[in-house]
Amino acid sequence: MSADALLDALDPEQRAVATALTGPVCVLAGAGTGKTRAITHRIAYGVRTGVYRPASVLAVTFTARAAGEMRVRLRDLGAGGVQARTFHAAALRQLGHFWPRVVGGAPPRLLEQKAPIVAEAGRRVGVSVDRVSVRDLSSEIEWAKVSLVTAEDYQRAAEAVRRPTPAGQEPQAVARMLTAYEDVKAERGVIDFEDVLLLLAAMLAQRGEVADEVRAQYRHLVVDEYQDVSPLQQHLLDQWLGGRHDLCVVGDPSQTIYSFAGASPHHLMTFTRRHPRATVVRLVRDYRSTPQVVGLANRVLTATRRPGDPAPLHLVAQLPDGPPVRFTAYDDDEAEAAGVAARAARLVASGVPASEIAVLYRTNVQAEAFEQALAAAGVGYQVRGGERFFSRRDVRDALVLLRGGARAADPGVPLGETARDVLTSAGWAPA
Incomplete structure (x- = not known):
C-alpha cells in the first residue's frame, strides 16, 4: 500500500x-x-x-x-x-535490560498479588487484615504510589482531594501501613507493578x-x-x-x-x-452509534459539565437512524436484573435472535444477578469477557463451606446466621 x-x-x-x-x-x-x-x-x-x-x-x-x-x-x-x-x-522491558548494568544481577521478582504483603504489613502495624480490608488497603497503596504520594505526605494528600480512608482506618494508620508495606517488600526481595x-x-x-x-x-x-x-x-x-x-x-x-x-x-x-x-x-465523526444514541450522549455530557471544565466534544453520528433510546429506573439490583431479563425474553419471543441482544454491566460482580434473572426467565446467555460468577474459585469455595455449614448447623440457629458465620470465618464481609 x-x-x-x-x-x-x-x-x-x-x-x-x-x-x-x-x-x-x-x-x-x-x-x-x-x-x-x-x-x-x-x-x-x-x-x-x-x-x-x-x-x-x-x-x-x-x-x-x-x-x-x-x-x-x-x-x-x-x-x-x-x-x-x-x-x-x-x-518492565527497559528495566530488565538496564538493571544488570546499573544495579547488577537480575531484577527483583515481580509481585503478582499485593494481598499477602498487605496482610503482613497490616499485622505489623495493627491494622485489620480481613478479606475486605486487605482489598481496600491494596487499592489505596496503588492510588498513593501512582499519585506519587509518600507515606509522609499521605494524610495531607488524602485530605486535599477529600479521599475517603479505606477500611475505616485513620489516615495515620494508612500512612504507617504504606511504610510497612515497603519494608515487607524489601525484606522479601520483590517489587510491585508500580515499582516498575x-x-x-x-x-x-x-x-x-x-x-x-x-x-x-x-x-x-x-x-x-x-x-x-x-x-x-x-x-x-x-x-x-x-x-x-x-x-x-x-x-x-x-x-x-x-x-x-x-x-x-x-x-x-x-x-x-x-x-x-x-x-x-x-x-467528532461517530461511526459506532446511531444519531439517537449520539444525540443523547451529547446532551448528557453538556448537562453534566462542571464549572471550569472544557466544553465536551460534540459528536456527529455517521450511521442511519435507529430506535429511540429508552431509560428505566429500578428500585434495586434485583429489580433491575429482573426487568432486563423480562425485556430480553420479550425480544426473543418477538423473533429477535438472542445473539443480537447484549447486556452491559460495569463490573464483573454484577454478573450474578443478571445470570440468575436470565436463567429464571428461560433466556439462554453467554458471559463474554469475564468469568461466570459461580465459576469463580472464591465463590466455589464459599459454596462448599456453606454446604458443609448447613449440614453441621444447629437446628436452633437461624440458617441466615449460620451462613454469615461461615462466610465471615472464611474472610468474607457484608457488602
Missing part, C-alpha cells in the same frame, strides 16, 4: 492526524470516531514516507488487549517493527547514559487514552521525552474512567500549556 493510499482510507480529520508527523500533537477523539485507525495510520504513514524508522517509535496504551490490537493493525499497514506496549510492559515505573523513572533521571540510550532509541512517542494517565505515568513519560516535544497524545476528558485509581484528565486538558506549539485535531 502506497503512502497516498493510506491517506485515502481516512476521513478529513483522521487524515489531519496522519499527516501531523512532527512536533507535539494532541488528538481529542470522541467515542467511536476511529482514533486507533487515525494513530496507526499516522505511524504507518510516517514509516512509509521515511520520516520514522519503525524501531524509533514507541506507542503506549493502557491494556494488553489494546496494545495487541495496535500491533496487529500496524503490521497490516506495513509498520510491524513499531513497539506498541502498555506503560508497564514497556517499562518508579524504578525506571528514577534510573532515567539519575543515570544520564541510560536516559540518552533510551531517548536515542525512541524518537517518536505516542500515548493512547491519555485522559487516563496517572501522575506516575506522566513522570515516566517526561523521562522518556527528556525535554523533547515529539509526542502525540490521544484522548477525551469525557472518557476518564480511572480517576478512582489516580488517573486524571489534567495532563490532556493542559497539554497545550506545556506544548504551546502543539497541533490539535478533533475527531
Whole structure:
C-alpha cells in the first residue's frame, strides 16, 4: 500500500492526524470516531514516507488487549517493527535490560498479588487484615504510589482531594501501613507493578547514559487514552521525552474512567500549556452509534459539565437512524436484573435472535444477578469477557463451606446466621 493510499482510507480529520508527523500533537477523539485507525495510520504513514524508522517509535496504551490490537493493525499497514506496549510492559522491558548494568544481577521478582504483603504489613502495624480490608488497603497503596504520594505526605494528600480512608482506618494508620508495606517488600526481595515505573523513572533521571540510550532509541512517542494517565505515568513519560516535544497524545476528558485509581484528565486538558506549539485535531465523526444514541450522549455530557471544565466534544453520528433510546429506573439490583431479563425474553419471543441482544454491566460482580434473572426467565446467555460468577474459585469455595455449614448447623440457629458465620470465618464481609 502506497503512502497516498493510506491517506485515502481516512476521513478529513483522521487524515489531519496522519499527516501531523512532527512536533507535539494532541488528538481529542470522541467515542467511536476511529482514533486507533487515525494513530496507526499516522505511524504507518510516517514509516512509509521515511520520516520514522519503525524501531524509533514507541506507542503506549493502557491494556494488553489494546496494545495487541495496535500491533496487529500496524503490521497490516506495513509498520510491524513499531513497539506498541502498555506503560508497564514497556517499562518492565527497559528495566530488565538496564538493571544488570546499573544495579547488577537480575531484577527483583515481580509481585503478582499485593494481598499477602498487605496482610503482613497490616499485622505489623495493627491494622485489620480481613478479606475486605486487605482489598481496600491494596487499592489505596496503588492510588498513593501512582499519585506519587509518600507515606509522609499521605494524610495531607488524602485530605486535599477529600479521599475517603479505606477500611475505616485513620489516615495515620494508612500512612504507617504504606511504610510497612515497603519494608515487607524489601525484606522479601520483590517489587510491585508500580515499582516498575518508579524504578525506571528514577534510573532515567539519575543515570544520564541510560536516559540518552533510551531517548536515542525512541524518537517518536505516542500515548493512547491519555485522559487516563496517572501522575506516575506522566513522570515516566517526561523521562522518556527528556525535554523533547515529539509526542502525540490521544484522548477525551469525557472518557476518564480511572480517576478512582489516580488517573486524571489534567495532563490532556493542559497539554497545550506545556506544548504551546502543539497541533490539535478533533475527531467528532461517530461511526459506532446511531444519531439517537449520539444525540443523547451529547446532551448528557453538556448537562453534566462542571464549572471550569472544557466544553465536551460534540459528536456527529455517521450511521442511519435507529430506535429511540429508552431509560428505566429500578428500585434495586434485583429489580433491575429482573426487568432486563423480562425485556430480553420479550425480544426473543418477538423473533429477535438472542445473539443480537447484549447486556452491559460495569463490573464483573454484577454478573450474578443478571445470570440468575436470565436463567429464571428461560433466556439462554453467554458471559463474554469475564468469568461466570459461580465459576469463580472464591465463590466455589464459599459454596462448599456453606454446604458443609448447613449440614453441621444447629437446628436452633437461624440458617441466615449460620451462613454469615461461615462466610465471615472464611474472610468474607457484608457488602
